[in-house]
Amino acid sequence: MKFQQRFDHVIQSNAWFSKKDTVIVAVSTGVDSMTLLRLLERLPVDVRPRVIVAHVNHRLRQQSEAEAEYLRTYCHDHDLVFEGTVWPIETHPKTGIEAAARDFRYAFFGQLMRRYQATALVTAHHGDDQVETILMKLIRGGDLHQLVGIKRAQPFGGGLLVRPLLDYGKAELISFARAQHLTWYDDDTNQADDVLRNRIRHQVVPVLKQENPQLLAHVQHYADTLTAHLALSDAQLSADCRRITVRRSPLTGDVRGFQRLPDGVQQPVMRRFLQALGPVSEAHVTAATGLLTGQRPQGEIALGNHVRLVKSYDYFSVINETELPEKPRVQNKNVVVSRQWVDIAKQWAIRLVAAPQAVMTGSDRMRVVLQPSELPLSVRNVQPSDRIQLKQGGHKLVRRIMIDHKVPNAVRDQQQVVVSAAGEVLWVIGIQRSFRAPRSDGKTFELQLKPLN
Numbered sequence: 001m002k003f004q005q006r007f008d009h010v011i012q013s014n015a016w017f018s019k020k021d022t023v024i025v026a027v028s029t030g031v032d033s034m035t036l037l038r039l040l041e042r043l044p045v046d047v048r049p050r051v052i053v054a055h056v057n058h059r060l061r062q063q064s065e066a067e068a069e070y071l072r073t074y075c076h077d078h079d080l081v082f083e084g085t086v087w088p089i090e091t092h093p094k095t096g097i098e099a100a101a102r103d104f105r106y107a108f109f110g111q112l113m114r115r116y117q118a119t120a121l122v123t124a125h126h127g128d129d130q131v132e133t134i135l136m137k138l139i140r141g142g143d144l145h146q147l148v149g150i151k152r153a154q155p156f157g158g159g160l161l162v163r164p165l166l167d168y169g170k171a172e173l174i175s176f177a178r179a180q181h182l183t184w185y186d187d188d189t190n191q192a193d194d195v196l197r198n199r200i201r202h203q204v205v206p207v208l209k210q211e212n213p214q215l216l217a218h219v220q221h222y223a224d225t226l227t228a229h230l231a232l233s234d235a236q237l238s239a240d241c242r243r244i245t246v247r248r249s250p251l252t253g254d255v256r257g258f259q260r261l262p263d264g265v266q267q268p269v270m271r272r273f274l275q276a277l278g279p280v281s282e283a284h285v286t287a288a289t290g291l292l293t294g295q296r297p298q299g300e301i302a303l304g305n306h307v308r309l310v311k312s313y314d315y316f317s318v319i320n321e322t323e324l325p326e327k328p329r330v331q332n333k334n335v336v337v338s339r340q341w342v343d344i345a346k347q348w349a350i351r352l353v354a355a356p357q358a359v360m361t362g363s364d365r366m367r368v369v370l371q372p373s374e375l376p377l378s379v380r381n382v383q384p385s386d387r388i389q390l391k392q393g394g395h396k397l398v399r400r401i402m403i404d405h406k407v408p409n410a411v412r413d414q415q416q417v418v419v420s421a422a423g424e425v426l427w428v429i430g431i432q433r434s435f436r437a438p439r440s441d442g443k444t445f446e447l448q449l450k451p452l453n
């Protein structure tokens with residue numbers, strides 16, 4: 001297949017965008033992106049989108065003014081919209097200039113995506129970039145996901161960032177550009193071998209290509225296959241995580257469920273579980289897996305940033321100290337019969353209503369028949385000896401009830417209970433009501449709970 005036809009096929013088969021869409025193409029004026037621009041311009045009309053050319057003048061090279069000017073003129077002559085911006089020298093950092101330039105670039109591209117309601121940003125990363133990237137990841141080590149290298153498509157700016165040239169080698173791009181009589185600018189500032197990518201480009205990749213000229217295609221094939229396999233295993237890991245999760249806030253899991261996972265799967269599931277809270281180190285994943293599979297029924301490990309993983313018998317929770325609910329402001333608060341709500345904790349208010357009309361059920365209310373001597377009711381934090389009456393007879397410690405309801409250790413001492421004037425626990429708020437035998441010698445009330453805004 002001819003060069004342009006291969007490109008047309010990539011665009012048509014991936015359906016990243018269509019004729020009705022607007023795309024932003026990132027053009028540096030190097031040979032890769034000038035070729036990309038020409039390929040987009042030559043797409044068949046029935047698939048060619050509206051093309052906006054985006055260029056950042058980084059002010060890092062002498063020729064950068066000439067480059068920007070050249071591209072502006074090119075766009076004018078080819079009836080293309082040109083969007084250029086300058087990275088002011090005053091804002092260049094002393095170190096990490098490459099990363100800062102990239103941040104500036106993508107911030108600009110993101111703005112254009114929004115301004116033009118664009119479907120995609122298209123960049124000219126190609127097969128040699130891909131091989132270099134994957135070799136660098138291999139050498140540096142890390143997570144398997146990194147070995148997919150440069151993605152063909154990924155979310156960006158409310159649309160997609162797509163790289164349609166990953167199946168092309170740099171040499172092919174140059175010959176196409178020559179055949180098309182394109183003008184381009186080479187970036188001479190980035191050739192030095194003190195940079196790992198340049199050493200790989202100059203010293204490693206040529207030797208590998210000599211061993212097998214199909215290197216680029218083979219590496220891209222591995223990257224595509226790995227992408228597909230990771231999508232499968234990611235879906236499986238997410239399903240495993242959901243299966244062992246018993247509560248979302250604080251994030252709480254089932255120890256036995258975790259232990260039942262096959263050996264090789266426990267560590268990846270733990271990684272995924274912890275990643276729900278942010279980046280996580282392998283050392284923490286290993287320690288957490290060890291804690292949950294070990295003999296000790298209780299224990300905890302610090303995950304940094306005020307986050308702890310706590311194992312407590314059948315359950316484990318990830319507790320972020322900074323997000324723990326504040327201790328209730330009111331430790332012991334009377335609830336009198338009134339339409340007024342009484343604040344009982346940071347997020348809750350309670351009231352006691354006499355002779356409620358409608359019969360309503362729910363974990364936010366409790367109907368109770370009370371004698372005058374049992375009033376006023378009060379709300380306080382749970383105490384170790386608190387117990388409630390069970391329907392089938394006998395009592396149960398509130399501590400035990402909280403374990404059954406998977407209330408994590410760290411927040412158990414903040415659980416509140418409603419107590420009668422006689423000291424009887426009537427309601428473990430929001431969790432379980434004490435059983436009271438039906439009686440006709442008192443008045444009917446309803447305790448109602450509502451979240452504060």
Ligand SMILES: Nc1ncnc2c1ncn2[C@@H]1O[C@H](COP(=O)(O)OP(=O)(O)OP(=O)(O)O)[C@@H](O)[C@H]1O
Binds near residue numbers: 102105122125129
């Ligand atoms: N100054 C620029 N203006 C517009 N687009 C650019 C500019 N520099 C780079 N690009 C776009 O980004 C692509 C990759 O460029 P390059 O390889 O120099 O960047 P990188 O830093 O290696 O990659 P990345 O952009 O993913 O960080 C280019 O092919 C081009 O599409």
